[in-house]
Amino acid sequence: MGNFGIAGVDWQQRINWDRLRKYRLERAREKMKAHNLGALLLMYDENVRYVTSTLTPGWNRLKPGLRYALLCGDGAPVLFEQGDIGFQIQRHAPWIPEENIRWSYAWIKGAAGPASRQQVKKFTDAIVKEMKRFGVADQTLGVDFVDINMLAAFQEAKLKWVDGMTPMMEARAIKNVDEQECMRIVGAIGDAAHWETMRFLKPGLTENQVTAHIMEFLYNIPGMEDVEDVIVSSGPNTWPNWRNFSDRIIRPGEIVFMDLAALTWNGYKSCYYRTYCVGKQPTQEMKDYYATALKWLYDSINAVRPGATTRDIALKWPSAKEAWGYEEEDQAAANLWGHGLGLAQYDQPVISRIWSLDHPLEIRPGMVFALETQHGKKYEWGVRIEEMLIVHEDRTEIISNFPVEEITVVV
Numbered sequence: 001m002g003n004f005g006i007a008g009v010d011w012q013q014r015i016n017w018d019r020l021r022k023y024r025l026e027r028a029r030e031k032m033k034a035h036n037l038g039a040l041l042l043m044y045d046e047n048v049r050y051v052t053s054t055l056t057p058g059w060n061r062l063k064p065g066l067r068y069a070l071l072c073g074d075g076a077p078v079l080f081e082q083g084d085i086g087f088q089i090q091r092h093a094p095w096i097p098e099e100n101i102r103w104s105y106a107w108i109k110g111a112a113g114p115a116s117r118q119q120v121k122k123f124t125d126a127i128v129k130e131m132k133r134f135g136v137a138d139q140t141l142g143v144d145f146v147d148i149n150m151l152a153a154f155q156e157a158k159l160k161w162v163d164g165m166t167p168m169m170e171a172r173a174i175k176n177v178d179e180q181e182c183m184r185i186v187g188a189i190g191d192a193a194h195w196e197t198m199r200f201l202k203p204g205l206t207e208n209q210v211t212a213h214i215m216e217f218l219y220n221i222p223g224m225e226d227v228e229d230v231i232v233s234s235g236p237n238t239w240p241n242w243r244n245f246s247d248r249i250i251r252p253g254e255i256v257f258m259d260l261a262a263l264t265w266n267g268y269k270s271c272y273y274r275t276y277c278v279g280k281q282p283t284q285e286m287k288d289y290y291a292t293a294l295k296w297l298y299d300s301i302n303a304v305r306p307g308a309t310t311r312d313i314a315l316k317w318p319s320a321k322e323a324w325g326y327e328e329e330d331q332a333a334a335n336l337w338g339h340g341l342g343l344a345q346y347d348q349p350v351i352s353r354i355w356s357l358d359h360p361l362e363i364r365p366g367m368v369f370a371l372e373t374q375h376g377k378k379y380e381w382g383v384r385i386e387e388m389l390i391v392h393e394d395r396t397e398i399i400s401n402f403p404v405e406e407i408t409v410v411v
Contacts, residue, residue, distance in 0.1 A: 015182060016178050021095060024053070024179075028168065029074070030171070031167035035166070039071060040071045040141075046343040047172075048079075049267055051069050054093050055267075064147070065104070067082050077100065086102065086103055089101050105120075105122040120149045121153055124156075142167060145165075172343065173367060180368065180390050183341065184390075186388075189224075190263065190400055193260055197276070198276065202410065206246070206247045207247070208247050218260075231261055233256070234254050235255065238383070241257075258274060260272040261345065269344065271339065271386060274385065274402055287407065296373040300316040303316050314357055336374070342368060349361045388400040
């Protein structure tokens with residue numbers, strides 16, 4: 001499709017939301033059956049959205065159990081929504097049968113105290129009831145999240161359950177044409193945000209001020225749902241990269257990098273770093289370090305193709321000892337790595353020398369992921385760059401298009 005635009009129109013075929021919803025649901029069902037599961041209980045926001053195409057509000061995120069979904073066999077998904085919000089779902093989401101919209105039984109991660117046991121029993125009884133309704137009560141249930149309260153209730157109910165996150169990760173790993181178009185739009189919004197950063201950035205601002213400005217810029221874009229983080233780091237905060245922002249004042253000649261981690265457009269997320277030098281030209285040493293990080297990045301991008309593995313990509317990066325003198329790869333976690341993008345900021349594949357050398361995954365068409373590299377001088381400055389890409393049968397499409405060939409100078 002090629003990023004026609006972000007609004008729906010009658011004169012051009014853009015994102016086909018109905019096709020997208022059906023594709024995601026069938027992918028989840030396909031992987032559920034491939035893992036010999038009769039049902040999937042989904043509590044993580046990205047999995048609930050993938051299967052039901054319903055929105056988890058910001059206040060509800062990262063609180064498994066406030067809302068959740070159940071997919072049984074060939075049946076339509078059942079959504080357990082908090083309280084009477086389900087009446088809004090009936091209005092918003094006609095693709096979910098009205099009889100499949102329930103209210104949830106929450107214990108709020110144990111905040112309900114002694115009542116948690118009561119709530120988890122009601123939660124479990126409701127799951128068993130639905131599995132019986134769909135004729136899969138004697139089959140295995142896949143669960144993407146379990147807490148200590150659920151373990152006892154499942155045991156008492158004699159529920160057979162196993163890992164349900166793996167089939168969902170496998171389902172979400174391959175994006176169809178509509179999801180790919182969503183990601184192109186995410187990339188275009190990221191391009192615009194970096195251009196706005198270049199326009200706004202100057203010495204004397206704090207990291208917080210830059211973050212706030214870009215947050216406001218993003219929330220003015222139609223379809224923007226959530227901005228998890230706009231990471232702005234400057235000077236000594238850039239190496240080691242503490243992945244945060246503060247009230248530190250940016251000074252002339254300092255390195256600043258900004259990461260869109262993650263802007264969320266219609267559920268789909270970014271991860272998109274660029275490096276700036278503010279008020280002065282970067283030193284030759286800064287340029288040299290950047291050139292090294294850029295080579296690491298594009299060496300790894302050039303290894304991306306269908307049939308290659310995450311090991312092939314990770315081998316393009318130096319070891320943690322070679323690059324920084326670290327004894328273990330885990331000490332350099334996320335310094336040189338890649339990760340899938342979609343409804344979560346970490347879809348498959350996740351690429352790192354920590355695990356990809358011994359546990360490679362095959363790269364397949366339809367995967368969407370980011371590759372990122374960094375380098376720097378301890379407590380002085382660092383550089384970090386990142387590209388987002390889509391894997392096709394015959395090419396790798398880069399969807400992050402803000403200039404990357406050299407440090408962006410803002411004077």
